[in-house]
Amino acid sequence: MTTQTQAIAEQTPSFPSPLKEFWQSFSANKGALVALCIFGVALICALFAGFIAPHDPVEQFRDHMLTPPSWQDGGMGTYFLGTDELGRDILSRLIFGARISLLIAFMSVMMSMIPGVVLGLLAAFFPEKLGTAIMRVMDVMLALPSLLLAICIVTILGPGLVNTMIAIAIGTLPSYTRLTRAAAMGEIGKEYVTASRVAGAGTLRLMFVTVLPNCMAPLIVNATLGFSSAILETAALGFLGLGVQPPTPEWGTMLSAARDYIERAPWVVTMPGLTVLISVLAINLMGDGLRDALDPKLKRAA
């Protein structure tokens, strides 16, 4: 028997707000937090590359080609991670490379998610008229792995930064369409959609205001994974000589020239790849953390 007389009157439940609940779940995942910090570092590098990088990324220091990193024999303080085969400072190139990779990844995700989601919603809301046609086209696009599809597009359009963006975007578009269509079709069958429709909501409103918010959880997770795979594909295209072209400092492009220097100057090979690994790892960890924190919560928000 308790005697807490204060607690009698209004026992208002203290439910935490959705945002707070999300942050509680997300931050409980230590890995996701670390990943968020790493991503933050990458973002800062991308945004403020001009201020952070010690040197110009394309400037060639002919006197100091293939200098080892500063902690090894022959290393110099000014070139912290060493220089490449043309005497360019690797650290600066990596920092500017962050800008390129993040930019391409962001743009390609946007360019594939927005049309992909719209197409998916259209396919879900008009299954007879548009649905079959759209999904057939997507099936064809999905018959090729996204990297190979991107390679095709780059073959047609030619190499370069913008074309890389477009190629990767086209490569990932079908997965957003499929995902949105599946999620939307699941929601359309539910009663709250019927209720909205009966209350007089038009199709456009139904699509974007009623149904879409409830499909967001898997979409956000997919977008995060799409972001990281875009970075990998950018690097792969750069490595194959089909993507961003030298002298633009892209991590994959840096690796393709470095192949010949495995024995002589291993840091030229190690550093760019390590950067890709760490960035992609961080984003994937964040994506995992997002998925764990979002899934049950957003479903309740319906």
Add this chain to the structure above:
Amino acid sequence: MSLLSIKNLRVEFGSKAHPFAAVDGLDFQIDRGELVGIVGESGSGKSVTMMALMGLIDAPGRVTADELMFDGHDLLKLNDKQRRAIVGKDIAMIFQDALTSLNPSYTVGYQIMESLKVHLGLRGAALEKRALELLEMVEIPDAKNRLHTYPHQMSGGMNQRVMIAMAISCEPKLLIADEPTTALDVTIQAQIMDLLGRLQREHNMGLIMITHDLAVVAEMARRVCVMYAGQVVEEQAVPAIFNTPHHPYTQALLDAIPEHNKGASRLSALPGIVPGHYDRPVGCLLSPRCRFVQDRCRTERPPLAGTDGRVRCFFPLNEEGKPAHV
């Protein structure tokens, strides 16, 4: 001595700092051959109680009790192997949704024969014979062919019969039925209930019938326990509990039955909702919603007390024939 005796069972979830007691100090008893109903709405803790009994509550859930005795065995002190010798053999449980409770990748016959193999060591012809007997006992037609069908090829009612066959296969002393008919059509419901009643009488099993439907227990049970928010709030014999309920919650359940509301313009219903994790009252758990609430109810938790029936209320109804406060 009772077949099953539970004293002060408590099942907690969540962090140790802010635990959520799904079952909060439950006492319960049942004898061989008795049919007792446990009634309560969703969230009352009725299923969790039985799962704790069967040892099906996993970490992070924590099960504690002063006493948990079955057929002379102290369930709290059994090791894994000893518990498995009893569970599925002497105590059996059937669940609400029979289709999802059966393994979709194995035939019905395989799943029934599994218990017989593991607990009774039957093999070969004897095994198949017994499986067929069981299917006939639960009134499944064309039993021989049914042995080779998959759960998804049969109706809900059929699947529930299979579940029952599986459960009684080793002649259990106690059968727990957790809302066995909730997912079924009304006509099938009646058939399954009749089947359970008949099997219970024929095999002299103890049967605990968990349901949220009062009509179901009215027909069959000898005694009814009403649960609310993890506690037993009333326990009385049938039909007394329906004629003179002692707890306001029981009264509210009876009032809400559509047949009792003939002529009314609105169905009578208790305002508010069952307390959850964050809004548990300090006093009686029903106090925020009870029509007869008084100051004492809000500050103290009433104990379960009484003679010919037990009730958890400071001001029980229908004693000496009138409510305490109108």
Add this chain to the structure above:
Amino acid sequence: MFSFVLRKLAGVIPTFIGITLVAFALIRMIPGDPIEVMVGERKLDPVMHQQAIHRLGLDQPLYVQYTTYLSHLAHGDLGDSLVTREPVSQEFLTLFPATVELSFFALMLAVIIGLPVGMIAGLKRGSVFDHGVMGAALTGYSMPIFWWGLMLIMFFSVKLGWTPVSGRIDIDYDIAPRTGFLLIDSLLSPDEGAFKSAAMHLILPAIVLGTIPLAVIARMTRSSMLEVLKEDYIRTARAKGLASTRIIVVHALRNALIPVITVIGLQVGTLLAGAVLTETIFSWPGIGKWLIDSISRRDYPVVQAGILIVATIIIVVNLIVDLLYGVVNPRVRGGK
């Protein structure tokens, strides 16, 4: 069952036609007419240009060109390589076994290690093993595999000298290509040490190519296991008093492995994409390297054929996986 197979087959045909359209359109989408594209920077005599256009049927209406293309395909004619002047289909058949051998071993590696590891991680959720496996898997598919290959070469080939740097076998050996699969052919050949050489050459590329499928399979198996363990029928199995071993092996495993089959099938796409990168690094003479070389050499008939072949392989594998899924999962078959 038969109608199930037919339905699946019928579903695949429009996709295949779509692929042929894409392959057909590929060369024509490149700026400039196909002749100019193929010729490159060299100047072309206008008369010869016209003759070439007529000869290749490029002055015909598009739908006629397309039907011609399709009929060529039906006869197995994929055109001729611009660089070698040999039929593309022939080059393809010579190089394809190398890729198949590599992909096969990569996938074997991925399944043999990934499946059990994923299962155990799922059973021992939250343990050190689980976290370790998940961390390794995450790293595995976050890695640029071309860099991973270079790192492994750096360490095992250059530093330790255990494995060779590139190629399928030491150049000293000249093995008769009976099956095209070097491991088998080297066993059949009289040369001593040929098999060992072939095997040593295969190890590193197989590891590199198999890394991502391994990571994906391990993760998928784990999550599938976790999903299944939450199901109602597992609760029933426990309520029947069955031992945990039996519950896991008999009740959980069968159902947990079903989605994993699909995932393994889907890895073929990843393997083909990865083969492009892996073969480039290890100078492995398969169709991946062939494709990339052809792009830089502007050997467009090869590129066109390569895309068609890869897409067809993937469609066929997906079809097989779909059918297998129907075999394994009784619920899908009946059309209930």
